[in-house]
Amino acid sequence: MSAAKMHWPEIRFKVNGSERSVSVPPMKRLLDVLREDLELTGVKEGCGEGECGSCSVLLDGVLVNSCLVPALQASGCEVLTVEGLATNGALAHIQQKFLELGGTQCGICTPGMMLAAESLLKNNPKPDLDEIREGLAGNLCRCTGYMRIIDAVRHASQKPLLAEEQAEIDAVRR
Amino acid sequence: MRDTTQTHIVGTPALRKEGIGKVTGGARYIDDMALPGMWHGATVRSNIARGIIKDIRFGAGIAWDEFVIVTAKDIPGENCIPLIVDHDQPVLVESQVNHPEEPVVLLAHPDKARLHEAVAAVEINYEPLPAVFTIEESERQKTIVWGEDNVIKRFLVEKGDVDSAWQRAAHIVTGEYHTGAQEQLYIENNGVIADWSEADGLTIRGSMQCPYYIHKALLRVFDLPAEKVRVIQAETGGAFGGKEDYPSMIAAHAGLLSKKAGRPVKIIYDREEDLAATTKRHPSRTRYRTAVDGNGRLLAMDIQVDLDGGAYATVTPTVLSRATIHAAGPYCCENIRIRSHAWATNLPPHGAFRGFGSPQTIFGIERHMDQIAKAAGISPEEVRRRNFLAPGKTTATGQEIRDVIDLPGMLDRALKVSDYEAKHLRFARENATSSPIKRGIGVASFMHGAGFTGSGERYLNSLVGLEADATGHVTVLVSSTEFGQGTNTMLSQVAAEALGLSCEDISVAQPDTQRVPNSGPTVASRTTMIVGRLVQDAAHALADILRGKNLLGEIFSVTEFRAACAAYTERFGALRAEVRYQAPKDIFWDDVAYKGEAYPAFAWAIYVAEVAVDTRTYSTQVVNFYALQEVGRVINPLLATGQIEGGVAQGIGYALYEKVVWKNGRMSNNQMTNYIMPTAVDVPNIEVYFEEMPCEHGPCGAKGLGELPHDGPAPAILNAIQNATGINFTSIPLLPEDMYLRMAETPEPDAKETAGCV
Numbered sequence: 001m002s003a004a005k006m007h008w009p010e011i012r013f014k015v016n017g018s019e020r021s022v023s024v025p026p027m028k029r030l031l032d033v034l035r036e037d038l039e040l041t042g043v044k045e046g047c048g049e050g051e052c053g054s055c056s057v058l059l060d061g062v063l064v065n066s067c068l069v070p071a072l073q074a075s076g077c078e079v080l081t082v083e084g085l086a087t088n089g090a091l092a093h094i095q096q097k098f099l100e101l102g103g104t105q106c107g108i109c110t111p112g113m114m115l116a117a118e119s120l121l122k123n124n125p126k127p128d129l130d131e132i133r134e135g136l137a138g139n140l141c142r143c144t145g146y147m148r149i150i151d152a153v154r155h156a157s158q159k160p161l162l163a164e165e166q167a168e169i170d171a172v173r174r
Numbered sequence: 175m176r177d178t179t180q181t182h183i184v185g186t187p188a189l190r191k192e193g194i195g196k197v198t199g200g201a202r203y204i205d206d207m208a209l210p211g212m213w214h215g216a217t218v219r220s221n222i223a224r225g226i227i228k229d230i231r232f233g234a235g236i237a238w239d240e241f242v243i244v245t246a247k248d249i250p251g252e253n254c255i256p257l258i259v260d261h262d263q264p265v266l267v268e269s270q271v272n273h274p275e276e277p278v279v280l281l282a283h284p285d286k287a288r289l290h291e292a293v294a295a296v297e298i299n300y301e302p303l304p305a306v307f308t309i310e311e312s313e314r315q316k317t318i319v320w321g322e323d324n325v326i327k328r329f330l331v332e333k334g335d336v337d338s339a340w341q342r343a344a345h346i347v348t349g350e351y352h353t354g355a356q357e358q359l360y361i362e363n364n365g366v367i368a369d370w371s372e373a374d375g376l377t378i379r380g381s382m383q384c385p386y387y388i389h390k391a392l393l394r395v396f397d398l399p400a401e402k403v404r405v406i407q408a409e410t411g412g413a414f415g416g417k418e419d420y421p422s423m424i425a426a427h428a429g430l431l432s433k434k435a436g437r438p439v440k441i442i443y444d445r446e447e448d449l450a451a452t453t454k455r456h457p458s459r460t461r462y463r464t465a466v467d468g469n470g471r472l473l474a475m476d477i478q479v480d481l482d483g484g485a486y487a488t489v490t491p492t493v494l495s496r497a498t499i500h501a502a503g504p505y506c507c508e509n510i511r512i513r514s515h516a517w518a519t520n521l522p523p524h525g526a527f528r529g530f531g532s533p534q535t536i537f538g539i540e541r542h543m544d545q546i547a548k549a550a551g552i553s554p555e556e557v558r559r560r561n562f563l564a565p566g567k568t569t570a571t572g573q574e575i576r577d578v579i580d581l582p583g584m585l586d587r588a589l590k591v592s593d594y595e596a597k598h599l600r601f602a603r604e605n606a607t608s609s610p611i612k613r614g615i616g617v618a619s620f621m622h623g624a625g626f627t628g629s630g631e632r633y634l635n636s637l638v639g640l641e642a643d644a645t646g647h648v649t650v651l652v653s654s655t656e657f658g659q660g661t662n663t664m665l666s667q668v669a670a671e672a673l674g675l676s677c678e679d680i681s682v683a684q685p686d687t688q689r690v691p692n693s694g695p696t697v698a699s700r701t702t703m704i705v706g707r708l709v710q711d712a713a714h715a716l717a718d719i720l721r722g723k724n725l726l727g728e729i730f731s732v733t734e735f736r737a738a739c740a741a742y743t744e745r746f747g748a749l750r751a752e753v754r755y756q757a758p759k760d761i762f763w764d765d766v767a768y769k770g771e772a773y774p775a776f777a778w779a780i781y782v783a784e785v786a787v788d789t790r791t792y793s794t795q796v797v798n799f800y801a802l803q804e805v806g807r808v809i810n811p812l813l814a815t816g817q818i819e820g821g822v823a824q825g826i827g828y829a830l831y832e833k834v835v836w837k838n839g840r841m842s843n844n845q846m847t848n849y850i851m852p853t854a855v856d857v858p859n860i861e862v863y864f865e866e867m868p869c870e871h872g873p874c875g876a877k878g879l880g881e882l883p884h885d886g887p888a889p890a891i892l893n894a895i896q897n898a899t900g901i902n903f904t905s906i907p908l909l910p911e912d913m914y915l916r917m918a919e920t921p922e923p924d925a926k927e928t929a930g931c932v
Contacts, residue, residue: 041206042199044411046361047445051846054361082199095197099189102816106658107196108203108362108411129859136854140846142359142412143658145823146854148816168859171815172187 011075015040016084026072030064031055033071034081042082042111046140053139056112057081063119063138082111085118094118094156102171103152105143113139117153126159129168147171184671184874187812191662191682195409204365204381204408209438212367213242215431216289216441218279218296219451220271223307223520223839224319225300227269230279233295241292242435244280249430251397255422256390259326259487263523265395265426271300272319273485273522274840275451277423282431282439305520307839309459309480312517319485320518326483327491327516329498331570331768334509339474343465345549351462351538352905353888355482355834355841356455356827358527359851360657362411364421364452365442368428375402376429381410382421384695385653389687391422392429407685410657414824415526417657418697419488420452449844453525454834456481456493456516460501460538465509470550470557472507479514479535484523490516493524495627497531499772500885502570503539504581504621505561510570520839526697528821529884532622533828540618540889541904544896554893555594558619559585572769577804578867579778581619584802588617588780591863592800597784598897605898612787613797614898618890619780623773624878625700628763631774636755637691638705640669640712644743646736648673648716650682652693654705659880660813661701667809668706668873672713675732691752699878702809703775706873708753715751758871774871777879779803781822781886784858785894792910792917794895796826799860799887806869806877814879815862821883823857829888831856833907 008023015038022037034040034057043066046054050065057066058080059073085092094114097103104110113136120127120135127135132153133146141149151169154161195201230245232238246253246266253264267278281292304317311317312324320326340346366380375398378388385405392403405425410417424441431439443451459480465473479497483490498514529536547557562581568574589595594615601613625631639651650669656662666680673679683690693705717735720726723746725738742749763770782800787793801818808814831850835843843849868875888906896902903916 035206040199041202044203044362045205046363047846049445049845049847052361082197086198091194091197099193099197102187102190102812104190104193104196105660105816105820106360106362106410106412107192107201108360110196111199114197133854138853140361140851140853142361142414142824142851143820144816145819145821145860146857147819147860148812150854168861171862172811 011071013074013076014078016079016081022071024071027070029067030069030071030074031066034066040081040083044108044111046108051140053116054109054112056115056139058115058119061122063116080115082114085114097152097156101152101155102148109139109141113141113149117156120153121157125157127157129154129165181671181874183667183677184807184809185811188663188667188677188810190660190813191666191677192656201409203362203411204367204379205442207367207379207408209367209369212438212440213282213284213435214286214289215280215282215428215439216293217277217427218281218293220267220274220276220278220298222271222300222302223274224305225271225302227267227271227278228299228301231297233297236292236295240283242282242431244430244434248434249395252394254394255426256394257419257488258491263486263488265423273520274838275522277427280427280431282435305839307519307521307836309457309482309517312519313480313515319520324518325515326487326518327494329494329512329514329768331498331510331512333570333572336474336476336509336511339465339509342467343473344468345466346463347466347542347546347549348463349542349545350904351460351541353458353534353537354907355457355524356527356832357449357834357849358414358416360412360414360416363443363445363448364417364424365440366421366425366428367438367440368425368432369438370429370432375404377404377406378425378429379406379408380421380425381417382407383413383417383655383657383697385655385685385687386692387419387695388422388425392425395426396429405687407655410655413657414528415530415697416453418526418695420525445846446844449849450841451522453488453523455527456483456490456524456531456534458497458534460535462538462542464542464546466546466550470546470552470560472505472561474509475502475507477501477510477512479512481516481531481534482519482521482524483516484519484521486523488523489526490524492627493526493531497535499571499623499627500532501535501539503536503543504563504619504778506563506567507561512570521836528824529881530698532881533885533888536620536885537889537906540620541892544893545902555585555589555617558617569772571772573771577775577869579804581778584778584780584804584865585619587863588782588800588802591802591861592782592784592798594782601898610789612789612898613785614787614894614896615782615784616890616893616897617780617782618886618893620885621776621778622699622882622885624703624775624777625773626698627772628770629765631704631755632757634694634755636694636704636708637752638693638708638712639691639750639752640709640716642716642739642749644740646679646739648675648680650680650709651690652682652705652709653685653687653690654693654701655685655696659817660810661696663813664702664809665706665709668709669713671874672710673717673735674730675735699880699882702876703869703872703878704755706876707871708755710873712751712753715753716749719749719751775806775869775877777803777805777877777882779882779886781890783887783890783894785891785898787895787898792913794830794908794913796858796891799858801860801883802863802865803879803882804865804867805879805882806872807866807875808864809874809876814864817880818862818883819860822860822887823852825884825887826857826891827852828884829891829906830908833909
């Protein structure tokens with residue numbers, strides 16, 4: 001293993017703000033490079049075929065399934081994983097809202113889901129509910145039925161919370 | 175009983191205890207862990223449904239000496255996974271294969287990447303045997319594949335006199351309903367790490383629901399004393415029943431490899447293996463023959479329930495039990511007969527999935543109630559209203575309803591919040607136009623028993639512990655696991671409430687059989703009601719220990735509690751209270767006659783689904799969903815709402831999207847690409863409403879709610895589709911192609927059946 005590793009070309013890229021370099025087979029999945037070589041295990045594998053979105057990361061700001069991206073393709077790019085969301089131990093806005101509003105249950109889809117939300121809100125800071133649904137449609141969650149996630153994204157957005165729209169997705173009705 | 179209405183933490187949306195780790199990526203799931211010197215394991219599985227293994231060849235081109243290879247011969251103890259039926263399901267096949275994807279050989283290697291080709295290079299040759307793949311083939315009993323008659327389990331429930339009721343009937347309504355297999359589809363695949371040592375025995379870490387099930391299984395497989403097997407739950411990325419029994423199998427496999435390799439071994443399934451090899455919801459067929467009087471009241475119900483159990487018994491007897499008990503719905507009928515069978519087939523064993531048999535029979539009864547309504551010439555909501563169970567009435571097993579439940583009132587509320595009447599009229603009007611979109615609205619009413627059925631909780635004999643350290647920080651010791659549903663938070667709230675502390679003062683210990691007592695499996699909607707109540711009792715017992723030493727008064731502040739803990743631990747050492755389950759005295763259950771109090775309490779629900787059917791594409795969209803339930807006191811409204819919404823989404827998948835395609839007993843669409851679950855676009859707004867009537871059995875009046883929301887969506891949706899199209903669809907999943915085929919058979923719905931004309 002280690003002898004073979006020496007022959008692989010070095011791939012340099014920026015991960016969560018830090019310059020990193022790895023010597024790995026160029027077709028190794030970015031998912032595996034992040035998890036195995038850089039120990040960023042917040043990136044999850046759910047299906048290995050780009051369906052579930054658990055392995056979502058931002059590659060130069062674009063939401064990708066890291067199970068479908070060969071390491072070579074990340075060369076020279078900036079990668080953002082869930083580990084890069086919080087700054088100096090302070091939760092990012094999106095993390096805070098997922099935590100407070102029930103956006104995470106088992107947690108396995110949460111890293112990818114939050115990155116999908118980040119990507120959505122960067123491109124569309126004031127999405128309506130349908131736009132949030134579309135923006136998250138590539139990330140599967142089996143626990144929540146998506147409602148609390150949509151609520152979290154809505155609260156993390158810059159869109160004013162209209163009472164009638166909020167009433168549609170409120171958690172507590174008694 | 176303590177006052178359960180005044181609470182300071184129970185009833186609040188306390189933050190998820192383990193939430194920080196989950197939003198930062200710091201939570202450690204099993205595949206995020208590695209042990210020093212760890213190898214990776216893989217499973218060679220059968221590729222036929224049934225046959226005798228003639229030989230196993232290890233093909234050319236693989237450096238087999240680098241691998242550790244395990245077969246059934248390497249099992250030190252018994253080659254079986256003990257669950258309900260003993261000596262049934264083997265850990266590894268010795269000679270006869272009974273389903274596709276059955277484990278035969280195990281391999282381990284330091285390089286995970288080498289395992290795939292090695293698995294493919296193992297060639298197993300068989301002498302094939304005839305196999306059966308459906309309930310219908312199994313019940314014909316031409317080919318016997320299990321026991322003497324293919325029947326894994328049967329039940330008979332009898333109430334009153336069914337046979338004499340038919341002559342009094344104004345209408346006799348019959349129906350047959352089918353439900354398909356459904357995959358739990360937790361997003362984290364199954365996985366464990368086993369670590370064997372001669373000195374300490376076997377340690378298992380993994381994704382699981384029931385650490386003590388694995389513990390029990392491994393004692394037998396490895397012939398070890400209890401203290402030599404340790405099972406630790408890692409953070410678990412969803413389970414839904416799918417990690418109830420199969421992790422025992424994977425743990426045994428990894429353990430065998432670790433023992434032979436002399437080093438830790440990790441087995442992580444990929445999605446294709448997890449889908450093809452592990453358990454799913456039992457396919458079902460239910461048949462109803464019902465006698466109804468001129469007012470639409472049920473006179474008699476003759477019900478047949480048949481489940482496809484797959485090749486081994488696993489949890490099937492208890493799934494059939496729950497299916498049977500829930501088959502008559504939340505209705506009062508004096509004459510009921512339920513005959514149920516679980517049939518063996520040569521499919522991989524079907525197992526636990528949220529609802530555990532009840533979604534199958536509730537689909538049957540709730541579709542059937544709409545057909546009774548039509549026969550009686552009354553509305554679907556009215557036929558339900560006229561037949562609801564009520565306090566003092568008895569269920570199919572003769573259980574008297576003691577909950578102060580008001581189902582007619584709940585129905586009124588559900589119809590009101592969903593604007594049912596107005597929509598019903600509007601859809602009828604609009605559907606009569608030439609619009610290709612037909613809209614409909616449908617109702618399902620149902621109940622779900624909390625806790626193990628009948629005498630089950632007595633046998634479980636659960637034990638919980640509570641510890642406090644010198645600072646007054648309290649740790650809950652239970653084997654009840656968190657896999658997203660909120661166990662940690664709920665138990666913290668219960669303990670904090672009982673001791674007048676805050677959630678921050680409570681921790682829940684990581685489930686580890688070396689540290690926590692056996693509080694039973696995390697299944698059957700039992701954790702809140704049964705384990706939560708034991709935690710509440712243990713908290714009171716802990717305070718009593720302090721009072722017994724005159725360190726604490728009857729009423730105490732946080733400061734006084736902390737001071738008392740400090741004083742106690744200094745003078746007497748560890749402060750720990752344990753409480754064991756005690757069955758309520760007024761609960762009687764007859765396991766033989768299948769009569770009595772099936773459950774200490776039921777949760778009750780009325781769900782309303784609104785659909786739009788596109789008659790050009792045959793696709794159905796659920797447009798709105800209203801879920802009203804009575805679950806006793808709600809401990810955490812945010813988490814409870816999330817549970818209901820998630821269950822409804824799974825129910826929508828069950829009804830409209832999720833189809834397991836079987837080919838010679840093997841799932842042929844074992845990828846997320848072609849086994850489709852609902853996305854954020856497919857799930858509508860789900861409005862969740864709670865009614866809260868404190869239940870005497872649960873902590874602060876709470877009951878179980880985890881499984882309930884999976885029971886009602888499918889029949890509510892198909893009832894809405896019948897309202898939209900006039901067609902009585904009787905099978906799920908109902909994909910566009912299924913709807914097309916059914917509509918091609920009968921292109922024009924009977925005029926009388928069209929929405930709004932009833």
